[in-house]
Amino acid sequence: VYAGGRVFLGVGRSLVAVDLLTGEVARVALPDEVTAPPVVRKGGVYVGAWDGRVRRFRGQTLEWSAETGAEVTAACLVMGERVYVGSRDGTLYAYEKDRPLFRFRAGGHLSASPTFYRGMVFVGSEDGWLYALDPKDGGVRYKVRTGPVHAPVAGYKGVLYIPTWQGEVYAFDPLSRETLWSVALEGEIWGGLAVGEHVYVAGWDGVLRALDRLTGEEVWSLEVGKTTAGLAYAQGHVYAATEEGRLLAVDRRGQVVFEASGLGPVQVPPLPLPEEVLVVSLSGRLYRFGVG
Numbered sequence: 197v198y199a200g201g202r203v204f205l206g207v208g209r210s211l212v213a214v215d216l217l218t219g220e221v222a223r224v225a226l227p228d229e230v231t232a233p234p235v236v237r238k239g240g241v242y243v244g245a246w247d248g249r250v251r252r253f254r255g256q257t258l259e260w261s262a263e264t265g266a267e268v269t270a271a272c273l274v275m276g277e278r279v280y281v282g283s284r285d286g287t288l289y290a291y292e293k294d295r296p297l298f299r300f301r302a303g304g305h306l307s308a309s310p311t312f313y314r315g316m317v318f319v320g321s322e323d324g325w326l327y328a329l330d331p332k333d334g335g336v337r338y339k340v341r342t343g344p345v346h347a348p349v350a351g352y353k354g355v356l357y358i359p360t361w362q363g364e365v366y367a368f369d370p371l372s373r374e375t376l377w378s379v380a381l382e383g384e385i386w387g388g389l390a391v392g393e394h395v396y397v398a399g400w401d402g403v404l405r406a407l408d409r410l411t412g413e414e415v416w417s418l419e420v421g422k423t424t425a426g427l428a429y430a431q432g433h434v435y436a437a438t439e440e441g442r443l444l445a446v447d448r449r450g451q452v453v454f455e456a457s458g459l460g461p462v463q464v465p466p467l468p469l470p471e472e473v474l475v476v477s478l479s480g481r482l483y484r485f486g487v488g
Contacts (some may be wrong), residue, residue: 320345
């Protein structure tokens with residue numbers, strides 16, 4: 197994640213901050229592996245780890261930490277002083293700073309980050325349900341059967357786009373509770389989709405697809421390689437990074453406008469910035485490419 201001229205990464209048992217101007221690297225040691233992407237809000241960095249704790253740092257200082265019942269592998273949702281954390285024990289934990297507010301128990305692991313949209317917190321679970329929760333007390337507004345969800349849902353122009361582990365994508369109206377369309381793709385969807393002019397999705401079948409936002413019909417497809425990292429969208433381009441070590445920038449027509457290879461496996465989304473894109477390999481190497 198990028199904030200204030202620095203990129204924050206989880207690398208092994210460390211939270212790492214890289215100054216993009218000077219190249220200086222600062223590290224904060226943690227007791228266990230960092231297994232969730234960092235989130236930056238109000239000058240603090242929130243990070244989840246394999247020990248089941250979420251921590252907030254300001255600089256090198258630990259301000260607070262809170263415990264869940266199992267590993268934390270998804271980025272937390274931060275809204276003001278409230279922090280929502282999905283845990284592999286199947287529970288969504290809500291805190292105000294480190295003070296517990298409520299717990300919501302789903303029927304399966306929570307591997308996807310929660311999403312706040314239309315006044316509700318949406319939690320996709322590996323039990324096959326998407327839960328719509330009251331953000332104040334965790335009460336269930338409703339739930340809808342989707343199939344196992346491993347990646348975060350995306351809200352755009354009144355619609356939730358839901359990728360499932362089994363390779364399906366749903367367009368869902370969260371207010372009317374209607375499924376607008378659904379498509380079944382080949383291969384599991386491990387990472388988050390991206391939404392812009394189209395809905396972009398890539399998965400284990402190695403194909404990047406652009407789907408029409410209104411109908412779900414395929415607009416174009418492109419062989420890119422097995423993809424477990426989420427996609428990113430910025431300035432009319434979708435960015436994909438693959439297990440084979442490829443990074444691609446693709447325009448809205450499906451044309452590759454930038455490509456790099458030999459990066460090693462990538463399992464986190466690329467980070468597009470003005471005139472450049474950053475990507476981190478599984479080995480912990482940060483790459484910086486100019487794409488202006």
